[in-house]
Amino acid sequence: MSNKSALNANNISVKFGGLVAVDDVSFDIPENSVISLIGPNGAGKTTFFNVLTGLYKPTSGTVTFDGKDITAKPPHKIAQAGVARTFQNIRLFGLMTAEENVMVAMHSHLKSGVLSTILGTRKQRAEEAESKKIARELLEFVGIGGTADKFARNLSYGDQRRLEVARALALQPKVLLLDEPTAGMNPQESKVFVDFVYRVRDEKNLGILLIEHDMSVVMKVSERITVLDRGQKIAEGTPAEIKSDKRVIEAYLGKSAESGK
């Protein structure tokens, strides 16, 4: 794995009052890779995500993206820079159509100001038409091309998950953070999803970071895995290495597992 790092997190700590949610965690997301972040519930994975996307400001530590420091920048600036994410509890704009949802994420790429929008200048119309086209292409890419004019709220659960990805891709990101993307999926759907992740990585040349609980997905899709437990990084390596790592097993199953080995 000699790819350049797209996103680096260095010594991130997040403390809420007395509670330490993330404790001195560092790692990298290289370009064109798939990395998984796993750990028992409450390990701090989503908190860590939120730091990477600018929602939380870390108590200490830095986040670098593409060589630039993005720690504690406002979320929309980080999104514009090229870090996109999906949400654990789907957060689509339910009352906007699928197409509009994707177009929202293109906000920062559009140039038309208020005046040209009001006047409907040729340039503005062309821009709108172009973004519609791109939105539809993205919907096709994630496999829900036919739902462009449906309200996001009315889509099936699986389609909603895909729409979230399409929306994130509309940011033209270099790094894509997926927060529990297979939650609620059956094994068949999860398998389809694994192939989808690879496609996204290769066709869009992204660094992808997944938070996942489904171990089969994690083992299949990841090139590297980082394990958090109670806010600390306890292991990092290839799927094979992680599978047999004692501390990981202990973290998931508790101390009693050790006695059984």
Place this chain on the structure above:
Amino acid sequence: MAKSSARLSARLLIERTSASLIIGLVFFWLAINLLKSPSQFFQASVIGISNGVLYALIALGYTLVYGIIELINFAHGDLFMLGGVFAATFIAVWFGQESPSSVGYVVFFACLIAVMGFCATINVAIERFAYRRLRRAPKLAPLITAVGVSFILQFVGMRWNGSGPKTWNSVLPSGEFVISGVHIQYTTIFSFAVTIPLLALMTFIVTKTRRGKAMRATAQDADAARLMGINVNKTIAFTFALGGALAGAAGLLFQQTRGVTNYNLGYQLGLIAFTSAVLGGIGNLSGAVLGAILIGLVQGLNDGLPIGLGQQWSQTVVFSILILLMTFRPTGLLGKPMIEKV
């Protein structure tokens, strides 16, 4: 590392500096007035504090309700207004008491119980019929409903009390005593004599009784409270009753000490009381009292001091404080910051 934390600390620096500047200016203003005319200063302070104590009763209602369902009950101030109108009707119209006498005092205390019950009932009814259905709705809905309720209550006030102010004679002893140039009305002492036990009673209810504990549990986490077997609906109703009762008491005190009722009093004083609650830290009970006294002081000083903006700017001053608070320190003096979970 340097750039974004520098930006963060720059913003913090600006906020801290502006806060210090404002506080510094306020102290400066106070100092000048104190030096210029001490007795006027103390006089204005006395008036201010006696107002503040009244605001505290109202502010507690706001903060109790906000603490438990995160709703600003816009109509709360109007409840206070109705309490005053009720009190006037009870004391002066039904019992014909318009001057100090032993019968008058008995009627006063009877009215205290009655008005507290009256306002508590109205508040519980409002919660039951207007707010309960909207508990899970997007915040816009209950807010707008609360505004609607406020208007309905004002309408009731208008029908009951007329479209202009009405003046009343009080059953409380008139007269004052003077300490080195500062006039303290007997009614002011009386206010304190009624308010402080009420506050103590309320503190007792909130901290020592089961209902009070249920309130605090629900305020922290309604779902967990429900799982512990707490009847959340009843608890919320109880909270509204408590807040309503306090507003009613405030209404009675206001009517008897200021001798005035008017349908739009609730709106004016409600905002002042709400500002007090925010100043103290919304959701925090002692904060509400503290904030109310401070706001009362500021208002009294502004109105009564030689170097002040005068009464016509009173609303502006209080609202400006509210806006500054919300901008720079929405958690108030004693409140705790909240973090949104993603």
Place this chain on the structure above:
Amino acid sequence: MKISLPRMRKSKASKKAVTGFDQAKWIRGFSIAAIVIWIFYSFVVDVLPYEVSSIFQKWMPATTVNEALVWVICALGLNIVVGYAGLLDLGFVAFWAIGGYVAGWLMSDFFQQVSIHLGSTAPAQQRGIHISFWGVLVIGGLVAAVFGVIIGAPTLRLKSDYLALVTLGFGEIIPQIFYNGENIGGFNLTNGSKGIAPVDNVGLFGKTLGPFDLDWKYLIFVSLTALMVFISLRIRSGRLGRAWLAIREDELAASMMGVPLMRSKLAAYAIGAVSGGVGGVAFATHVNGVFADRFSFSISIILLAMVVLGGMGNVWGVIVGALTIAWVNATGLPAIGDTFNSAFGTKINFPSYNFLLFGGILIFMMLYKREGMLPESRLKELLHETDDETSNTGRHS
């Protein structure tokens, strides 16, 4: 309510083509209604027999129509802030007042210290600032926009209830400044509670329109309304409109998709304020002056009731809601009262029930018809979704 199919509708006024709601139908309907009303009040009324025209005079006097249009213009502004962007502004009256005072300052003899004339209908020898009505409209809108930004700025990081209170605070402070403005450091800025009157006449194609030239004023007001409708619809179909809708639904998710929250919210305040300012200027020419005691909190609430009644975010619904409520308030209640009282021999003061009416509308709509009487179909779903099920499309903060 029928399901709207987002299609590009080519209508005669093709600039107004937008997706979603059946726009062309509404545009046609309102254009026709507007023209019919104009013809009626300009020509037909004069030739009607007295019995008939007096009915109209009682139930729909031309002054009410014009005043209602001013309310519509302001309600459209509030619709942008509350309806599109979801920011509960309870102090919108401030913009109405600002528009009014801009008109008062720039279209009257108030500032005797100078004598500036710019395209105005006022005679050249009059002192004071006299700028043409059309210029003042623009200036009033811009000044209001600036204040929109000032008022919006503190609210940007606040939750909806605190936001409402800050805007309410401004809605109190600004009119109070106007009311007390007779002596600001010795300078008479606003003439205090006396207000500034009269204001200059409006110049249109060489005509001079005074406060009684209602039919021409009607045309002007309708055109202003149409302009605001046009601006609202155009912006909503573009990226800023999408940003607003996203913010209204889930501002956190919106920001994480690259939508700049501060800028977008400030834009909503500013653009909404323009409408308020324009309405304020228009109203000043309607009542021939600006009067400080008119700008009360209840106006902000009436505007809110209009937007709520019509359906938040739905331009056509808001127009209907605004016209209805404005009419009821100005003419409907008194006229119904008279009729009722003379029919039943009672003496009920109907207009005094207006607080009950507005409060009732707000409560009823929120409890039973949150999407408005003429809902934007999407809103219907948003405002009911979180009631019974756990939503997985984000909460409105």
